[in-house]
Amino acid sequence: MILVGGMGTRLGALTQRTPKPLLPVAGRPFLDYLLLEAARFGFDRIVLLAGHLGGQVVDGFAGLRRLAGRDVDIEVVVEPEPAGTGGALEVLRDVADDAFLLMNGDSWFDLDLRAFASAAAADDAWVSMALRSTSDTARFGTVELEGRRVVRFLPRGAVAAPGLINAGVYLVRRALLDRIPSRPCSLEADIFPALVAQRRLMGVAEKGFFIDIGVPDDYAAADRLIAEHRRRPAVFLDRDGVLNEDLGYTYHPEDLRWLPGAREAVRQLNASGxxxxxxxxQAGVARGIYGENDVERFHARMDRELAEIGAHVDEYIYCPYHPDGSVAAYRRDSACRKPEPGMIVELMGRWxxxxxxxxxxxxxxxxxxxxxxxxxxxxLYRDGTLDELIDASALRMRPKAS
Ligand SMILES: [Mg+2]
Structure with a gap:
């Protein structure tokens, strides 16, 4: 769930005709970056909670979108009248799962969303929030922790000192939606302080880049900063025989058998940034053994089993073609079929x-x-476990000057 209904009053004229999360950053709406982030962590159902100029959000974003190699279903819910960040959640009752991620639509915290959700899932809380340390907390809500429990929550502007701030990413339990006070109300001013009193608010301090485009200075630098922080090294993994047992045309989700250390290797790469x-x-498609749907179902199964340990694959790409295929639509030479580099080149262009x-x-x-x-x-992966191999390889690949 992404909150995209704010008024953006701190940005003045900029947000009179455009909802804040739709302001352009390097030529595309800021919200695009958040959607892509969610998609690369394997979240394929996203609800945008719109308000101010909500029609623009519906027109621009509602529907199915192909993001990070996945079909992502984007639903837009427009609140009937401004109800504050807390009151707005009430309308989510019809669409919310038992637990869901909630994010502010006008900030980006460069956080491993899977690792965060997986760690927070064990909390005995109605809300678990991602926290970030900063030298000046005045612009944000300030949080004090005892262990993982939040013992104080102060809304924006209360204190100017170093400390932990609320970074605007939460794991919310559905139970919260039944306990929202009379509308309109604010998450920061009304709901979180009440949760502190009930000992139902937990926090996890995380490192990572943070930008709030609601702040004019941050917005002015957003083009450069977001580009800089999205740039990462990449590890390209073959699938059959590297991640899972190669049974020969493996496609049935029930046939997914992870090789030893494979899921851990993925998690380790995720953590390394x-x-x-x-x-x-996947020439089995060209040979008529299975369809592209089966390939995607297999990857969805991998996503689910990776998520269980807080890991994720940013994008899967496959080549269904083969020159000797029996299915005419897939019978051809293809620049994407390894040993050709097409799939890698395509990813290089996209990320x-x-x-x-x-x-x-x-x-x-x-x-x-x-x-x-x-x-x-x-x-070349021959024997041993993938996590050990990745450890050794990553060490060797480390650049000389860093
Ligand atoms: Mg292989």
Whole structure:
């Protein structure tokens, strides 16, 4: 759930005709970056909670969108009248799961959303919030923790001192929606202080880049800062024989058997701040053994099982073609089929990748040939566990000057 209904009064004229989360950053609406973030962590159902100029959000965002290689279903709920950030949540009753991520639509906290959700899931709380330390808390809500429990929550402007701020990313339990006081009300001023008193608010201090485009200075620098912080090294992983057992045309979700250390390797790469991409030849589609739907279902199963340990794949890309295929639509040579580099090149065009610190891991010479053709080092996976191999490889790939 992303809150996109704010008035944006601190930005003056800029937000008179445009909802704040739709203001352009490097040529696209700021909200696009948040959607892409959610999608790369494997969230494929997103609800935008709109208010001020909500029609623009409906027109621009409602519907199915292909993001990070996934079909992402975006629903827009427009609140009937301004109800504050707290009152707005009430309308989510019809669409909310038992637990859901909630994010402010006008800020970006560069946070591993899967790791956060997975850690927060164990909290005995109605809301778990991501916190970030800062030198001057005055612009934000200030939070004091005892262990993971929030013992004080002060709204914006209360104190100017170093400390932890509310970074605007939450794991919310559905139970909260039944306990929202009379509308309109604010999350920061009304709901969180009440949750502190009931000992139902937890917090997790996280590091990471934070930008709030509601602040004029931040918005002015957003083009540069967001581009800078989205740029990461990438690790390209072959699928069958690297992540899961290669049973020969593996496609049935029930046949997913993770190789030892594979899921842990993905989590370790996530934690290191690398993008993780899966690049896989799926000639079984061209041979008529299974369809593209099956490939996507298999990847959805991988997503779910990775999420169980707080890990994720940023994007899966596959090549369904083969020159000897039996299905006419897929029978052809393709620049995407490894050893050709097409899939890697496509990902390089779509994501801001720091190529000097990137590499590929595969179990066949054709994987390494594809990497080489794309200008990347390749690591052959033969034995041992993937997490150990990644450890050793990442060490070797570390740039000389950093
Ligand atoms: Mg393989």
């Amino acid at each position: 690398s993008y993780v991409f899966v690049v896989t030849n 801001p990748i720091d190529l000097d610190r990137s590499f590929l891991v595969g179990d066949k010479e054709t994987d390494l040939a594809a990497a080489a053709a794309a200008g990347l080092p390749g690591v």
